[in-house]
Structure formats: C-alpha cells, structure tokens
Amino acid sequence: MSCAIYWFRNDLRLADNPALLQACDRAERLLPVYCHPNPEAQTRWGFVRVGRHRQRFLRDALDALDAALRARGSRLIEVVGAPTEQLKRIARAVGASEIHCEQIAAPEEQAAVESLRATDMSVCERWQSALFEQLPFELSQLPTQFTRFRVAIESAGDLPRAALPPAQQLPPLPVGIDDCAPSRPTASTTTCDHRSAFPYAQRDFCGASEAGLAHLKRYFNSDLPIRYKSTRNQLIGIDYSTKFSPWLATGAVSARQVHAALIEHERDQGRSDGSYWIWFELLxxxxxxxxxxxxxxxxxHPNGLNPKADLPSHDPTRFERWCRGECGHPLVDAGMRxxxxxxxxxxxxxxxxxxxxIHELxxxxxxxxxxxxxxxxxxxxxxxxGxxxxxxxxxxxxxxxxxxxxDWQARQYDPDERYRALWGDR
Ligand SMILES: Cc1cc2nc3c(=O)[nH]c(=O)nc-3n(C[C@H](O)[C@H](O)[C@H](O)COP(=O)(O)OP(=O)(O)OC[C@H]3O[C@@H](n4cnc5c(N)ncnc54)[C@H](O)[C@@H]3O)c2cc1C
Known part of the structure; x- marks a missing residue:
C-alpha cells in the first residue's frame, strides 16, 4: 500500500493547495508533517531566527490546520529539527517512500530538498505560492526591472487560475504513526502590544486560515480597497493597507485566493485606482x-546581482542600536520599536x-x-x-x-509627529 508524507512548508492551508491535492490523489496513506527549525538556532548575526511574534502567529496557523485536517480524518504531526533528518526518520517509522511539498526557490529551502533526495527519498515539489504557475515568456527573459515585468504580464492578459477547493477527505493516516515522536517548540506566551497595526492576539487577526479568509472578505466588502492607493503610506492603525501579508507568508491564504476576492470586489464595486494598486503590489x-x-x-551573494557594488561594510554596535530602536533618529527609532x-x-x-x-549607519x-x-x-x-x-x-x-x-520622510509621512509620539521612548 503506497504511503507518503505531505510536508507543509509555507502553505499552511487545505484550500488552493495543488501539491496537497496531488499527494491525496497518489497516496493510499498520507501523513501531514510540519518541521519547526530548532528554536535555539541563531543567525550568524547572533540572535534567534524565529522571534516570539512569528512563533505565536505560526502557532495559531498550525493549530487551525491541525483542526481542519482532523475534520477530514487526518491530523498534523509537528517535529523540531532539520527537515532532512526529521522527515527521513518519520518516513522510516511509517514506511513512506514519497514526500510531497511546495517548491520554495530560495537556497536554504532548496538545499533541504536536495539533501532529502540524496537520501534516496523521492520528493515531488510543486510551484504554488505565486499567482502564476508559468510566465507568458521564458524565465531567461525575466525583465531586470519591475515595471517591464508588470507591463509584460499585463499586456499578455493572462489571469491567475481560479483557486482550488480543499480535499473533502484526506487519505487515512499510516500505521506506525505512534513511532513518529512528535515535538513542538515551547509555545510563545507573548502578548501583542495594544498599539499594534496587526493585533495578531485578537481572534480576527490570528494566524488561522479562517481568520485570514474572513479578513479578506471584510476588507473587500468595505470601501477600504477604493482608498488603498491614498492610504497605503500611512503609519498608524489597521486600515491603511490590506494587512494580507502575514497570512500570505504562512500560506494560510493563497495569493490566488486574494486575487479571486479582488476580482469579485471589482465586479461588485467597480475598478478603482485603489483596487488596481492592490494588484500592482501583488505583482x-x-x-x-x-x-x-x-x-x-x-x-x-554579498553583492547580490550587482558585481560593481562594494562589499557591504558592517558595524555591530551601530547595528545593535538600530535593532533596539536607539540609533538616535526619532522616526527610525520609533519604527524599530x-x-x-x-x-x-x-x-x-x-x-x-x-x-x-544601509545608507546612514x-x-x-x-x-x-x-x-x-x-x-x-x-x-x-x-x-x-528582494x-x-x-x-x-x-x-x-x-x-x-x-x-x-x-528627515524628509518624517516631514512627509509623520508631519504631526503622531507616529513618533506613539512609539517614542517611554
Ligand atoms: C526592507 C523590506 C522588507 C520586507 N519584507 C517583507 C517580508 O518579509 N514579507 C512580506 O510579505 N513583505 C515584505 N516587505 C514588503 C511590504 O512591506 C509588505 O508586504 C507589506 O508592508 C505588508 O503589509 P500589507 O499586507 O498591508 O501590504 P499592502 O500594502 O496591503 O500590499 C498588499 C500585498 O502586496 C504585497 N506587497 C506589498 N508591497 C510589497 C513589496 N514591497 N514587496 C513585495 N510584496 C509586496 C504583499 O503581499 C501585501 O500583502 C518588505 C518590504 C521592505 C521595504
């Protein structure tokens, strides 16, 4: 009997998840797994990689995903550690020969897949976090400027495909699941500051997919999208921009779901500068x-795509002051706080x-x-x-x-110093 693992990465949802649907089609037994990085893992700059806010938002996303899986006869196994070791260990415990997952085109994420393949696991990846599965031109012809990219996409006239519905039922869990030794990082007990522009501790803004979809609906049923272009550079409050990004980042909501809601809004309320600009930012x-x-x-690479750039300089003391919001410029310090x-x-x-x-420090x-x-x-x-x-x-x-x-930015975007007062040193 064929048994596979579905490795959830930045696609923490059941709807519009073609990689998961493919796994459901192919496997007779399927084990959904999420791998947490080691919570103590540090960056080379000397701090942990996943801070308390992200941990908390992710926790809610994972709990909601687990509940949705259980409602469909499955469940989520969470483990802590490098995906190669963890997935290999779990595959052995449950007798899985295939791993299905979304494709992430960044070096560390690709290296994890390559090292799984090097252990003879078969890994089926699927590109699914973008609006488009393919571009209307060869990848080698990708414009070197955003504007040319946008114009090429818009003049081709292609639209993202419709979002897919979720699988109603998942394949049963494999036997041997009790040997998987699940583990999860200690839950972050952080509380979100009441001044937050994205109050993730409130139910409407928690990481769950349902919260993201409900937010999408609320947002597009209001007149906020129409005003988006003129409010998007504001600094205070919930409504100045869409606030879709946290759900998009974990994949609790897909870009195609956002696009579908945008199109529906335009059908009901008409196209506006604001609604176009949301599309523009999604591009x-x-x-x-x-x-x-x-x-x-x-x-x-240190120089990215610019071979003529000097190697970046660095000053750890100035960097730490910047992180703490103590570098001396009131607007910058307010932002960092x-x-x-x-x-x-x-x-x-x-x-x-x-x-x-970069440019001052x-x-x-x-x-x-x-x-x-x-x-x-x-x-x-x-x-x-990027x-x-x-x-x-x-x-x-x-x-x-x-x-x-x-200084110019402060005069332009915080003329009455409200933002600096809100996040000023207390
Ligand atoms: C230095 C820097 C780092 C950033 N890091 C991230 C990051 O880690 N994750 C992230 O999602 N965004 C990042 N952004 C982009 C942008 O700031 C956020 O996407 C946006 O502020 C999220 O809030 P929103 O959903 O209300 O955006 P809105 O203004 O409502 O935009 C709608 C959507 O368009 C997309 N979008 C908007 N602006 C950008 C942009 N400049 N680049 C890419 N996508 C954009 C996002 O998906 C966003 O949700 C970064 C920007 C800068 C300048």
Missing amino acids: WREYFRWLHRRHGARLY ELAATGYLSNRMRQIVASYL ACDYRAGAAWFEAQLIDYDVYSNQ NWLYIAGRGTDPRGGRRFDP
Missing part, C-alpha cells in the same frame, strides 16, 4: 518570486529603517534582512530578500539603491 510580490526562480543563490513590540511594520517604515541601516543589509526575518510575522523569504537587495542597490533596481532621506 511586486510575484516579481520577487520569479526573480528567485531566475537567479536563485546569486541573490544571496514598533517592529520589536508587534512583529509588524508598514511598508513605508520598512523602507525608511532599512535605508537608514553603513551596516550590512544582510544583518538587517536577518533581523526582519526574526521579527516579522509576515516574514517571506522572497519579499524580504526588498533589502532593492534598497541596498544589489537587486535589479536600475537606480542602484534607494536612499530615503529620514
């Missing part, structure tokens, strides 16, 4: 995904603090990217690396880097 997310498919590990207190930051503030670290952008990875509840390997490279002038940005003048 940025898409671009960074295809950029990874095209360039892979090159995006993780918001990030540490809530695990979320607006796009505008991400740009400002990232630019400050002359620190290594990779340290900043690692700090964001640890802190952000919406950490997404593609969007994080945006940091862009600001550092080491991605495909034709202008060779983005410096955001922090």
